[in-house]
């Protein structure tokens with residue numbers, strides 16, 4: 001532990017970030033001020049109009065929002081409800097909103113527990129909401145009591161609602177007033193989904209009560225994506241972004257169905273790559289490399305909690321997609337590749353039927369795509385065909401970050 005080691009670290013600690021002035025502005029979770037929100041004026045005012053009655057304690061209209069990823073759905077929902085909450089409180093209305101990410105809370109009970117805990121204050125209500133141990137009905141019962149005790153009106157945002165395993169919670173929440181579960185508190189639901197097909201899974205009654213209003217958020221064009229990034233330019237030190245950086249990132253994200261999340265991911269990654277290179281400018285090449293990195297990161301995140309068997313299934317698919325010209329593959333073809341792979345990885349091979357279960361699970365999670373059509377050869381019945389939603393190279397790089405896969409070459 002010489003003094004030199006100490007001082008060489010000191011020079012790192014003391015140095016200022018050469019690239020970023022305020023990197024948080026580029027975080028996906030960051031909710032920007034209204035003047036940085038581009039091209040969503042109509043959506044914001046439409047949503048606000050539906051929520052308006054809540055400001056004075058009336059029932060907000062239930063709303064369903066659709067649109068592809070990165071079209072600003074979560075942002076607009078959070079922005080408008082945050083503003084409503086603040087305004088209502090100034091008026092003396094006890095309005096509170098709760099945000100549920102249904103990719104995290106996927107069962108009915110998890111959602112009800114989260115809501116009851118979010119809306120509760122045990123010191124005030126004397127009601128406890130334990131993390132586990134009660135029946136679903138008992139949790140509902142506490143939720144209703146908490147709502148009547150503490151709130152005039154609540155707004156519940158159910159983001160990525162298509163990821164819920166059970167729709168009963170939508171029925172309970174959307175009809176709580178009519179069903180006499182609540183005496184005074186009003187409930188408004190804001191359900192958000194990337195998939196328009198979500199509606200097909202809903203009961204008529206639930207659909208009609210959820211769908212008092214419905215919006216579709218369109219994708220952004222390259223101009224809007226450029227504007228969105230320009231309004232976050234102060235994330236970087238002045239002069240660091242070369243002129244090409246934002247337009248190129250916008251062009252990439254526009255190719256990707258106009259996804260603002262992608263645009264901001266690419267821009268942030270480009271800055272990080274420039275920093276790693278010891279460069280003090282963010283150049284075109286950084287943006288190009290960042291695009292690939294953003295794809296890998298996004299895919300890694302999707303896969304991170306997946307068991308090895310599921311990763312092996314996707315990996316097998318990526319290997320055949322690499323080797324063959326076809327894009328879609330039947331379970332049987334994937335299975336052959338998967339069996340070889342399990343030997344190499346030294347793990348047990350699942351049966352073909354179990355592998356099909358895994359593949360369907362992955363398709364549900366948007367890790368893979370699936371279509372069903374008439375199979376090749378033999379029985380000629382309808383068969384599932386699976387395809388990758390990313391380049392095979394991206395998929396492999398992401399999976400190989402798991403050592404088991406990278407070491408088995």
Ligand SMILES: Nc1ncnc2c1ncn2[C@@H]1O[C@H](COP(=O)(O)OP(=O)(O)O)[C@@H](O)[C@H]1O
Nearest residue numbers: 028036037038069070071072073074075260261
């Ligand atoms: N109109 C917009 N103006 C500024 N930033 C936006 C806009 N739309 C989306 N973003 C940003 O892009 C990212 C993705 O948006 P998000 O609301 O999460 O999309 P979605 O929920 O539709 O997938 C977030 O960081 C968000 O702040």
Ligand SMILES: [Mg+2]
Nearest residue numbers: 073074075159
């Ligand atoms: Mg979202």
